[in-house]
Amino acid sequence: MPYEFRFPDIGEGITEGELLAWKVAEGEMVAADQTLAEMETDKAVVEMPSPRAGRVVKLHAAEGDIVKVGDVLVTLEESEEPATVVATDRP
Secondary structure, rough: OEEEHHHHHHHHOEEEEEEEOOOOOOOOOOOOEEEEEEEEEEOOOEEEOOOOOEEEEEEEEOOOEEEOOOOEEEEEOOOOOOOOOOOOOOE
């Protein structure tokens, strides 16, 4: 099921931010808490972490765009399997 991640209200009266850089691409699998993008507000540069694991279906803004709080940043197709780390050390 698609999940729309919106630019959250990060407080301090921030109403919008500039999308500085995407850290993911459409079609890429992401883990929960993985950085999706860097946003610049009038107060700071902040990283936008993914709220859940899944596949990036669509990026809804271009680098340099001004995004308002509540605007959709990314559509994710939620992963049914949690992301796992495979150990490569073998005895």
